[in-house]
Amino acid sequence: MTWLKKKWAGLLLLWIFVLAAWQTGALLYGPEVIPGPVETVKGGVELFKDGSLPKYIGISFYRVFSGWALGSLIAIPLGVLIGKVDVIRHFAEPLLNFIRFIPPIAFITLFLVWFGIGEQSKIALILYATLFIVMMNTLTGVLSVEEDKVRAARSMGASEWQIILHVIIPATAPYMFTGVRLAMGTSYMAIVGAEMIASNEGVGYLIWNSRLFFRTDWIFVGLISLGLMGFVTDRLFGWFGRKVLWRYGVVGSTPVRR
Amino acid sequence: MSLASVKPVASKKHTITIEGLNKSYHDHPGSGSGNGDIHYIIKDVDLVIKGGEFFVLLGPSGCGKSTLLNMIAGFISKTSGNLRVGGSDIDKPGRDRAVVFQQADSSLFPWLTVRQNVEFGLKMKKVPKRDRRVVSEQYIDLVGLTGHGDKLPRELSGGMKQRVQLARVLANDPEILLMDEPFGALDAMTRRTMQKELVRIWRQTDKTIVFVTHDIQEAILLGGRIGIMSPGPSSKISHIYDIPLTYPREVSAAEFYEYHSRIQAHFDE
16 A cells, blocks of 8 residues: 555656646746646637537547558558568568658648548548558567467468467467557657648647647647547557457556567 | 277377488578588488387487477478378378477467367367367366366466476377477476376377487386487487386386486497
8 A cells, every 4th residue: 555655646746846847937938938837727728618629639539540440450461461471571571661761741742632631631641650560560470479389280280371360360469469559659640740731620730720829828738638648548558458468468558478 | 709809999000100311401502601512400210100109209409309300290391201100291280290399388379278278279170169178178187287277378387388288289189299398498396297297198098109308317217219319410310229117117216227327328429
């Protein structure tokens, strides 16, 4: 019990320190440059009351979630395929390592041309941001499955398809999980960029648009919203991993191999 | 009455026949020291292992005994020579030849319970769940893991994990068990227990066992015959010792000590 109290006390102290530093900054530089906690809360309440904040958070989350889920669903089978089939891997690996260094933001204009100004282009962007991270992680996972496991399954009469289904995929689960989790982070980064440049809604739009009114407090509200959205989704996902995938070696906040 | 005493089961058992077996690889010309030479891991191995016998392959590390075992398993292809089990050529793994690996951690499926691990082969064969359960119970009991069926491998000790491996392969009713230093990673006391257990299980199930080890004592404790592999490269089976001692064997017995000294002398030469 005492360590729990200590942990909470530590957290509380940390937050008091952060808020104090923030407030000090605001007092030193004025609310135009650094809006203090109070101004930020006021700005948040304002945005919440006119309904724009919940709407923007909802829209950004919807874009991130659809692109990310779709991207992961495509990337996992592709990663397994590339990892399992040598011929495909020889062709795909250089290409993968070329494309994955092109950041999603760099594609915004092209995606707008290709997929239009609507939701498709944003979801496609998130999908792109997710695809390569999840694929590379899955691929790495497939390549690091112990040979003994595959051999054991094979000598117990498993077909190649059964080996993929019952050995490769479960053994790769921690890698897939890490990939999907990392992709969540890049998805949030990509969506903000896309919404700043080509959108009339979303948290990225809020942050970008606030400059027109010189509402730095609204920018702070946007930043904090992003942080919270990421934090909450990551915690939920981590919890899901621990509860559902623990058998496969997914533990705590960082997946480990057993 | 005389018909009843005939044992058709014994005659059906598969013999492993190895004739002039080679495994070699080429140096890659131009890659530093390589100049296109052929290197033999094992060379001209001749060996017949009879159905139902406990055969031990004994030799120093790196002598190619694991390579030979993996070739019998069908994991590694031969370069030349003959390798037959029960008359048919071996070129791939099969359910008739089960493998028990040295490292249980890398070969067991950690996401499956003990029971699910044991039922793996049957599940691949699409045996109905109820029948699988009957078989897995039987072999979990046989290897002395009664009551541990619902545990995950990570909850078990090293010796227990090797018991799971044994049960997992036995559940598929293979002809031959290929064991690659399965007790090498265990502590001395657990190893002794497992050796006794293996002899018991072998006598109860009547399987053919090919057991790889570098431990002379272990070889004499277990083997009906011991094939000595010469140090690599180009290793072969240099001598085969018959060990006619009765099971269970005692390390302290005078005959045991005699065999030990003879085989030890063989290596000291």
